[in-house]
Amino acid sequence: MNIAVVGLGLIGGSICKALKANTFHHIMGIDKDPETVKKALELGAIDEEISADKLCEANLTIVALYPMAIVEFVKNNADKFKKGSIVMDICGVKGYVVRNCTPVLEEKGVIFIGTHPMAGTEHSGFDYSSADLFNKASFIITPTESTPQIAIDLVSTLGACMNFGQVVVATPEQHDANIAYTSQLAHVVSNAYVKSPSLFRADGFSAGSFLDLTRVAYLNEEMWSSLFMCNKKALLFEINSIIQSLSEYRDAMVNDDIDTLKELLRDGRERKEKSMEFYGQGRR
Numbered sequence: 001m002n003i004a005v006v007g008l009g010l011i012g013g014s015i016c017k018a019l020k021a022n023t024f025h026h027i028m029g030i031d032k033d034p035e036t037v038k039k040a041l042e043l044g045a046i047d048e049e050i051s052a053d054k055l056c057e058a059n060l061t062i063v064a065l066y067p068m069a070i071v072e073f074v075k076n077n078a079d080k081f082k083k084g085s086i087v088m089d090i091c092g093v094k095g096y097v098v099r100n101c102t103p104v105l106e107e108k109g110v111i112f113i114g115t116h117p118m119a120g121t122e123h124s125g126f127d128y129s130s131a132d133l134f135n136k137a138s139f140i141i142t143p144t145e146s147t148p149q150i151a152i153d154l155v156s157t158l159g160a161c162m163n164f165g166q167v168v169v170a171t172p173e174q175h176d177a178n179i180a181y182t183s184q185l186a187h188v189v190s191n192a193y194v195k196s197p198s199l200f201r202a203d204g205f206s207a208g209s210f211l212d213l214t215r216v217a218y219l220n221e222e223m224w225s226s227l228f229m230c231n232k233k234a235l236l237f238e239i240n241s242i243i244q245s246l247s248e249y250r251d252a253m254v255n256d257d258i259d260t261l262k263e264l265l266r267d268g269r270e271r272k273e274k275s276m277e278f279y280g281q282g283r284r
Contacts, residue, residue, distance in 0.1 A: 010120060058085060067091050087105055136164075
């Protein structure tokens with residue numbers, strides 16, 4: 001099968017490497033940076049560089065760009081995709097992308113399906129891509145009511161070929177509500193946490209919790225700001241929820257109310273324990 005990958009950054013490059021390592025598909029790459037394309041060719045991550053005009057040769061096109069850039073690329077190149085082919089994106093928000101891309105491609109006889117590989121690092125760019133990035137990770141597929149089952153099956157099989165640990169099927173709305181909590185809020189909190197004036201006075205004063213909480217503060221602001229704004233409603237709900245919770249801890253301490261503070265801490269511990277039972281010890 002001919003597969004075109006648009007955008008050879010961390011995720012796009014890792015998809016190329018994983019497919020080349022585990023399948024016999026012919027991988028065609030598109031990227032605006034000539035040096036990135038050169039590296040991808042030299043390392044065998046892609047078989048050839050193509051322009052958008054050759055998208056008509058792809059049975060499957062994977063668009064690995066930021067959300068707004070995905071919509072722009074799909075709209076600008078809608079006439080170039082092969083009729084009957086599948087176009088999928090891999091970004092971290094689904095509602096915005098699926099709503100804007102699906103009708104445009106349906107008119108052209110092309111199937112659009114949203115996906116989200118739940119894998120990554122604090123680094124970005126092709127140099128950090130890896131064929132092993134998706135090992136045991138979750139691969140989320142967000143079809144609509146009009147998505148053919150054959151397309152869902154093909155994309156699921158592709159995920160298995162890249163060594164994802166599980167495939168999760170959800171609506172775009174379910175995806176965005178959950179991802180606002182499990183991923184986006186964590187990045188907001190971590191990024192805000194390091195703005196304490198204590199940041200550069202803490203050397204030698206952490207047994208690990210500091211590193212755990214600050215790891216994802218090291219982020220790509222171009223990508224994450226785009227993801228946040230495209231999922232504004234769901235993320236604002238989570239931000240407001242944590243602000244409310246933090247205010248309860250603050251008020252208990254201001255009022256010297258140790259009983260309430262204990263109750264708040266106990267409730268958090270018990271909820272964590274329940275979540276460990278629900279998700280299993282291996283996926284906390």
